[in-house]
Amino acid sequence: MKLIEDHLAIDPPEGVPVWDVDPYSESVLANPNPYYAALREQGPFAYIPRYAILACGRYDETKEVFSDHTRFVSSRGVGLNDFRHGKPWRPPSLILEADPPDHTRTRKVMARALSPKVVAGLREDFRIAAEAIVDRLLQMQGFEAVADLAEAFPVAVFPKAVGMLDVHARHLVDYGAMVFNGLGPDNALRRAAMARAPEIVPWITAACTRNRLTGDGLGAIIYEAADAGEIGHDEAAMLVRSFLSAGVDTTVTGIGSALWCLARNPEAFAALRADPALARPCFEEVLRYTSPVHTFARTADCNTEVAGVKIVEGTKIICALGSANMDPAKWDDPEVFRIDRRPAGHLAFGVGIHGCVGQNIARAELEVLLTVIAEKVAAIEPTGEAVWRPNNAIHALDRLPLRFRPN
Ligand code: HEM
Secondary structure (H helix, E strand, O other), X not given: OOEEOOEEOOOOOOOOOEOOOXXXXXXXXXXXXXXXXXXXXXXXXXXXXOOOXXXXXXXXXXXXXXXXXXXXXXXXXXXXXXXXXXXXXXXXXXXOOOOOOHHHHHHHHHHHHOOHXXXXXXXXXXXXXXXXXXXXXXXXXXXXXXXXXXXXXXXXXXXXXHOEOOOOHHXXXXXXXXXXXXXXXXXXXXXXXXXXXXXXXXXXXXXXXXXXXXXXXXXXXXXXXXXXXXXOHHHHHHHHHHHHHHHOHHHHHHHHHHHHHHHHOHHHHHHXXXXXXXXXXXXXXXXXXXXXXXXXXXXXXXOEEEXXXXXXXXOEEEEEHHHHOOOOOOOOOOOOOOOOOOOOOOOOOXXXXXXXXXXXXXXXXXXXXXXXXXXXXXXXXXXXXXXXXXXXXXXXXEEOEEEEEEO
């Protein structure tokens, strides 16, 4: 049995093209669309010899693999490491990296904490924070939108919603980026992320304990489930950790990408200003168009077949969600950003039992923020080049210099 990146090194299945590409090279990660197009061209799957894995990027197969949790499991890791053969760098997530029945139990508790009713109660706080930040930016000649807005807003609202008493803005943002880089191969990005673990992980772990949370936040709802015996108290701490690994860097990325789309498409921003109710469909299109989570993996837990391709047990399959969201077989003119497209079925929040449990809160954050921007800002003007920050699982901006022109 040969292992590569701590997963089984499979041979190319019959009929699958062998494609010598590195999907985790920094040039692909910074500008993934050409790679996505070439991946879809290969067929339903491509075999990537460098990692001895399969990759898929057409909409139908990506959706099939990503959503069929019985054949393609998450408990063996959603990155390249197969937890059956390699040691995870941190204790696996009790929700993201779990299968039923374990997943069903933890998912129920998380879904309760992030329910539409709970999220509705947060919207007023979101609006107050969004207005304060946008008002401040309107006073400036120019600002760095990643730090000053995309990071500033979630860091202002999310730890408060969770009920955290300790807020370390940098650690909160960087923890997510670190976890996502950890899903890739042993490349420079992953090594740099792991080098920061000793500094960040103990802080995150301490910040998730019950005595560092208020009694009225999302974290308290999780600990109440532990009091009721639904989960253990140690599990509660880990689920609160999931809020922080999955809930900060992702929304930071979503906000940065939304501003990038609107700055490049002034007619879309004009439409949003004319009708701020477009904030919600606008965010859905941002998600489709930019796919904050570009790639997650699954592991085949049995011998099976997809699109006529025989897949053996232990195969790691990287699913390029960003590619599926750009597949012309699914979307008309996928390369065109259309604020009113309403792209039902996009895979940016995943699909199936693992579909993003935080999507209500992510949508509420973006909807409120985009509405405030639409109400107060006359134009979003780029003042320099946007720079993307390569990450093994997230497609995120590093810098986005902008100016808000006041009404
Ligand atoms: C723009 C923002 C976001 C994006 C693009 C996003 C994307 C995703 C995706 C693609 C998945 C599926 C993973 C898989 O199937 O392997 C997922 C799952 C998850 N997300 Fe999000 N997410 C976002 C925001 C959030 C927020 C704000 C939270 C927490 C409050 C959150 C918590 C989670 C958790 C805990 C899971 C695992 C769910 C499960 O396995 O059942 N996410 N997210």
